[in-house]
Amino acid sequence: MTLESERGRILPPDLDDRTWQDLVDEMRALIPRYAPNWTDHGPGDIGITLIELFAWLAESVIYRLNRVPEKNYLAFLNLIGVSRDPAAPARAFLTFTAGPAGGRVPAGTLVTTPASETEPPVTFETDEEALLTPANLATAVLVGPFAPAAAGAAPATTYRQVPVVGPPAQAFPIVVPAGQQAQLCLGFDRGDVRALRVRVRLYRPAASSNAVTVTWHYSPAATETASAPDPARWPAIVPPPGGSGAAGGQVTDATEQLLHDGTVTFQLPANWAAQRPSAAPPGGSTALPAAPAWTSTAAAGEPVIDGRFWIGARVTNSSNAPVEVGIDRVLHNAALAHTALTLRAAEQVGRGTAEPFQTFALAHRPLFRAPDLRAPFGHLKVTVRAPGAEPGEPWTLVDDFPLGAGNVFRLDPVAGEISFGDHDERTGRGRGSPPPAGHLIEATYRYVAAGAAGNVAPGRATVLESAAAGNATAVTNLGAGADGVDEEPIEDTLRRAPQELKIRDRAVTADDYEFLAREASGEVAVVGCLQPRPVDPPVGGATFTPWQFAGINRSPGSVNLIIVPRLKDVARPEPTPDLIETVRSYLDQRRDVTAQLRVLGPVYLPITVTAMIQIWPQAVRAGVNAEALKAETERRIAAFLHPVSGGPSGSGWQVGQHVFSSDLYRAIVPSEDIGYVSDLRVAAARPDYFGPAGADGTAPTDAAARPFPLPATPGTSVRLADYELVCAADIHDVKTQFSTV
Numbered sequence: 001m002t003l004e005s006e007r008g009r010i011l012p013p014d015l016d017d018r019t020w021q022d023l024v025d026e027m028r029a030l031i032p033r034y035a036p037n038w039t040d041h042g043p044g045d046i047g048i049t050l051i052e053l054f055a056w057l058a059e060s061v062i063y064r065l066n067r068v069p070e071k072n073y074l075a076f077l078n079l080i081g082v083s084r085d086p087a088a089p090a091r092a093f094l095t096f097t098a099g100p101a102g103g104r105v106p107a108g109t110l111v112t113t114p115a116s117e118t119e120p121p122v123t124f125e126t127d128e129e130a131l132l133t134p135a136n137l138a139t140a141v142l143v144g145p146f147a148p149a150a151a152g153a154a155p156a157t158t159y160r161q162v163p164v165v166g167p168p169a170q171a172f173p174i175v176v177p178a179g180q181q182a183q184l185c186l187g188f189d190r191g192d193v194r195a196l197r198v199r200v201r202l203y204r205p206a207a208s209s210n211a212v213t214v215t216w217h218y219s220p221a222a223t224e225t226a227s228a229p230d231p232a233r234w235p236a237i238v239p240p241p242g243g244s245g246a247a248g249g250q251v252t253d254a255t256e257q258l259l260h261d262g263t264v265t266f267q268l269p270a271n272w273a274a275q276r277p278s279a280a281p282p283g284g285s286t287a288l289p290a291a292p293a294w295t296s297t298a299a300a301g302e303p304v305i306d307g308r309f310w311i312g313a314r315v316t317n318s319s320n321a322p323v324e325v326g327i328d329r330v331l332h333n334a335a336l337a338h339t340a341l342t343l344r345a346a347e348q349v350g351r352g353t354a355e356p357f358q359t360f361a362l363a364h365r366p367l368f369r370a371p372d373l374r375a376p377f378g379h380l381k382v383t384v385r386a387p388g389a390e391p392g393e394p395w396t397l398v399d400d401f402p403l404g405a406g407n408v409f410r411l412d413p414v415a416g417e418i419s420f421g422d423h424d425e426r427t428g429r430g431r432g433s434p435p436p437a438g439h440l441i442e443a444t445y446r447y448v449a450a451g452a453a454g455n456v457a458p459g460r461a462t463v464l465e466s467a468a469a470g471n472a473t474a475v476t477n478l479g480a481g482a483d484g485v486d487e488e489p490i491e492d493t494l495r496r497a498p499q500e501l502k503i504r505d506r507a508v509t510a511d512d513y514e515f516l517a518r519e520a521s522g523e524v525a526v527v528g529c530l531q532p533r534p535v536d537p538p539v540g541g542a543t544f545t546p547w548q549f550a551g552i553n554r555s556p557g558s559v560n561l562i563i564v565p566r567l568k569d570v571a572r573p574e575p576t577p578d579l580i581e582t583v584r585s586y587l588d589q590r591r592d593v594t595a596q597l598r599v600l601g602p603v604y605l606p607i608t609v610t611a612m613i614q615i616w617p618q619a620v621r622a623g624v625n626a627e628a629l630k631a632e633t634e635r636r637i638a639a640f641l642h643p644v645s646g647g648p649s650g651s652g653w654q655v656g657q658h659v660f661s662s663d664l665y666r667a668i669v670p671s672e673d674i675g676y677v678s679d680l681r682v683a684a685a686r687p688d689y690f691g692p693a694g695a696d697g698t699a700p701t702d703a704a705a706r707p708f709p710l711p712a713t714p715g716t717s718v719r720l721a722d723y724e725l726v727c728a729a730d731i732h733d734v735k736t737q738f739s740t741v
Contacts, residue, residue: 015062015065015066015068015069016062016065016066018058018059018062019059020052020055020056020059021055023054023055023058023059024051024052024055027051027054027055028041028048028051073494077493077494077497080501082493082497082500082501083412083414083415083493084414084487084488084489084490084493085414085487085488085492085493086365086366086413086414086448086487086488087366087448087450087451087484087485087486087487088448088451088483088484088485088522089338089339089340089368089448089449089450089451089454089483089484090122090124090338090339090450090451090452090453090454090455090456090481090482090483090484091336091337091338091339091454091481091482091483091484092124092336092337092338092454092456092461092477092479092480092481092482093169093329093331093334093335093336093337093477093478093479094111094124094126094130094334094335094336094337094461094475094476094477095331095332095333095334095475095476095477095478096130096132096333096334096335096472096474096475097136097333097472097473097474097475098132098133098134098136098333098471098472098473099134099471099472099473100134101134101471102131102132102133102134102193102471103132103471103472104129104130104131104132105126105129105130105132105335105472106126106129107126107127107128107129107335108125108126108342109125109126109335109337109464110123110124110125110341110464110465111123111124111125111126111337111461111462111463111464111465111475112124112461112463112465113456113460113461113462113463114460114462114463121463122339122450122453122454122456122460122461122481123339123341123449123450123465124337124338124339124454124461124477124481125337125338125339125340125341125342125446126335126336126337127335127336127337127338128335128336129335130333130334130335131197132333132471132472133193133195133196133197133332133333134190134192134193135188135189135190135191135192135193135196135309135332136188136189136190136332136333137165137186137187137188137198137330137331137332137333138165138187138188138189138308139161139165139186139187139308140161140162140163140164140165140184140185140186140187140330141159141160141161141162141184141185141187142159142160142161142162142172142174142182142183142184142185143158143159143182143183143184143185143231143232143312144158144176144180144181144182144183144232145158145175145176145177145180145181145182146158146180146181146182146232147179147180147181148179148180148181148316162184162327164184164327164328164329164330165186165329165330165478166329166458166478166479167458167459167476167478167479168457168458168459168478168479168480169329169458169478169479170329170479170569171203171326171327171328171329171567171569171570172326172327173204173324173325173326173327173570173571174315174324174325174326174327175322175323175324176212176315176316176317176322176323176324176325177317177322178317178319178320178321178322179317179318179320180317181232181314181315181316181317182314182315183217183231183232183234183312183313183314183315184312184313184315184327184330185231185310185311185312186198186310186311186312186313186330186332187308187309187310188308188309188310188311188332189307189308189309190309191268191272191273191274191309194267194268194270194272195265195266195267195268196265196266196268196311196332197263197264197265197266197332198263198264198266198311198330198331198332199261199262199263199264199330199331199332199334200255200258200261200262200263200264200327200330200331201261201327201328201329201330201331202255202258202260202261202325202326202327202328202576203326203327203328203565203567203570203573203574203576204324204325204326204570204572204573204574205258205259205260205325205326205574205576205577206257206258206259206315206323206325207319207323208259210318211317211318211319212257212315212316212317212318212319212323213257213315213316213318214253214257214258214313214314214315214316215236215313215314215316216236216237216238216251216253216264216266216311216312216313216314217231217234217235217236217237217311217312217314218234218235218237218249218268218269218272218310218311218312219231219234219272219273219274219275219309219310219311219312220234220235220269220271220272220273221271221273231310231312234310234312236249237249237250237251237266237267237268237269237311238250238251249266249267249268249269250266250267251264251265251266251267252264252265258313258315258325259577260576260577260578261576261577261578266311268311272309273309274307274308274309275308275310276307276308321688326570326574329478329479331478337461338368338454339448339449339450339451339453339454339481339484340368340446340447340448340449341446341447341449342379342444342445342446343364343443343444343445343446343447345444346383346442346443346444347362347363347442347443347444347445348440348441348442349361349362349382349418349441349442349443350441351435351438351439351440351441352384352420352434352435352436352437352438352439352440352441353434353435353437354434354435354436354437355434356421356422356424356430356434357419357420357421357422357434358419358420358434358435359417359418359419359420360417360418360419360441361415361416361417362416362417362418362443362445362447363416364416364445364447364449365413365414365415365416365447365448366413366414366415366416366447366448366487367380367411367413367416367445367446367447367448368445368446368447368448369413370446371582377397377411377413377445379444379445379446380397380411380443380444380445380446381394381443381444381445382394382395382397382409382418382441382442382443383395383441383442383443384407384435384436384439384440384441384442385439385440385442386436386438386439386440387438387439387440392440392442393407394407395407395408395409396408396409397409397410397411398410398432400431401421401431401432402431402432403431404423404428404430404431405423405425405432405433406421406423406431406432406433407433408420408421408432408433409421409432416447418441418443420432420433420434420435421433421434422434450484451484451485451486451487452484452485452486453484454481454484455480455481455482455483455484456477456480456481457480458476458477458478458479458480459476459477459478460477460481461475461476461477461481462474462475462476463475483522483523485522499511499515500515503515503516505590506590507587507590507591507592507595508592510529510531511529513527513529513559513561513587513591514527514528514529514561516586516587516590517529517561517563517583517586517587517599519586520582520583520586520587521579521582521583521586522566523565523566523579524563524564524565524566524579524583525564525565525566525567525573525644525652526562526563526564526602526643526644526652526653526654526655526725527561527562527563527564527655528561528562528654528655528656528722528723528725529559529560529561529562530552530554530559530560530561530562530655530722530723531554531559532546532554532555532556532557532558533546533547533554533722534546534547534554535547546558547707549705549706549707549721549723550603550689550721550723550724551689552598552600552603552723553598557594557595557596558595558596558598559591559595559596559597559598560598560600560723561583561587561597561598561599561600562600562601562602562603562655562723562725563575563579563580563583563599563600563601563602564601564602564643564644564652564725565579565644566644567644568642568644568645571638571642571727571728572602572604572643572727573602573643573644574601574602575599575601580599580600580601583599584597584599587599602643602655602725603687603689603723603724603725604643604687604688604724604725604726604727605684605685605687605718605720605721605724605725605726605727606684606685606686606687606727606728606729606730607641607659607682607683607684607685607718607726607727607728607729608682608683608684608685608714608729608731608732608733609637609641609664609680609681609682609729609732609733609734610679610680610681610682610683610714610732610733610734611633611637611668611677611679611680611681611732611733611734611735612677612678612679612680612735612736612737613629613630613633613670613675613676613677613678613734613735613736613737614675614676614677614678614736614737614738615629615674615675615736615737615738616673616674616675617738618673619673619674619675620738624674624675626736626737626738627736629670629674629675629736630734630735630736633668633670633734633736634732634734636667636668637664637667637668637728637732637734638728639667640663640664640667640668641659641726641727641728642727642728643725643726643727646726647663647726648663648666648667653725653726655722655723655724655725656720656721656722656723656724656725657720657726658717658718658719658720659682659717659718659720659726660682660716660717661680661681661682661715661716661717662716664680664682665677665680668680681714681715681716682714682715682716682717682718683710683711683713683714683715683718684710684711684718685729686710687706687724689705690705690706706721707721708721
């Protein structure tokens, strides 16, 4: 939160603090001295009108005079290179429908939204090539949890259609209890294609442990084995050593058993066959019944889910605690795209004059910053050629001009400008060569074409603009566009400038690490830097015994950075390994060489809420439903306790921020004509990092698992350790009753 207090701050004074009324009073006070015969000082006098007019003009001059310090401040920021953060392009995953022969969609394919009378089309450009197969991924079904087949359990009977495929595509958690399995089944509309590629995006990776394994299975022909119709009995695509199964299957799992985002490539066995849930949902709905029996038979007129060819990702949890795998979405025949466009032809930027420090403006700005930290602007190609010569000579982008001659240039991606050096061939002085006189300077690059406008709804990007789009017959975005941001407001830049001036792209203090972590990726919503900390009082007479709570080493020289991604639809957001590596790599170039940097996910402390809502009798007569009010209160509690979008201000929680029932009260209190909150208490549930519960089921097995114990009973507040982050517990005790008042 930004403090507006003036305490302890050096504030620039107003150069002239007189107001319009002050000027009028001052001039009227001079009338007896300079015009003693002027006796009518009423508002209807023409002289008074002229005084008020000149006071208004003088006040305008004073206003402009007092803005001189602000002008000087802005000039200073321009001098040191502090500029507004540029617009960021929106991203979306585009799913293509292939023709009968499949094909490929090259990188750089353009897809737009339909134009309307009020909104121009938004154009996406694919970042990568998409290899298309005639089969389309149409359905995702979660089977189980169920006991492993080796335990002799009955076939799995709980199925649920999940939205990870779309439309619209949404995140979904797969929770596997201790000692059980769950299987995410992906249904394809065709089975004549044996080679498939599926991209899996995670918001919470599987636990990196031998106790959690992921194997891939397929739906075989039901006549081959008696258990084939049961997904829990499907054979593995690649049989384990010594196991039975069809030959010809192959899996290349780049996710390394759902540990991070990646692509899984399948070569399906020849007996891959269609299966479907046997019970038809009522009313022709595509939703699955609660407990159907899986079978390979299909009747005419069945729902759209019938006759799918299935691939199943089976998660086996051999540990003694539940495991959650968060699936953001599963993609097939898809490519990542941004609202950032590449020039199709080289742009003529200008002509060289051989003068030092030549600067040329590109036609489009800002330039697209690619996720590659080593070459974020590698798409920018600049050539310099003599008139009539082909092709031009490429020049190299550098951060700073090297001493001496060199065909190099610098880039200001925000302003969209390229500049050259001042080396003089005659004297040998200067850094970087200027373009020779008369030489033509050309550039190709990728620029941000749309910011927040690219955050389109699912199913909007449907128009193929590129002629060379392979054999794709249709395209859509199954999920919404995200991360598009317009150019930073000037007011935000002025507030950010002092911090940027202080840090200057170097991580020294905790504030530096937190600021730069947000600069590293726009996906980071919450960040907290944990400084080294000793146990108090010292243990065994040692001068510095570091904290080791939650497995975080707080020894001297260590920097532990906790980051939380910007996922508002997930109850407990976890950073992916890719996001952790992005932030770590960015900070690694800016940290002190002696600092031991570790980038971690959040350590959640679940908060439970006990509340009693009293409903006025007149509200009941007006139709207020107690169960609906209870459900709405629980929704508000979950929203308030959300790590990213909750908190007292609605902008998320900070690492180590305590919970007070007074803040929660303001978030859940019903309107005055409905009722009031008669009882409200908060408590901390057992955090996951405690491990297995003790004999009483609640106390940690290790008394040193936390710096101070969890509150024994619900109260008015919950104190968090400085490494913990608030989240909502799974169960709250919310009750409603009719007030007798």
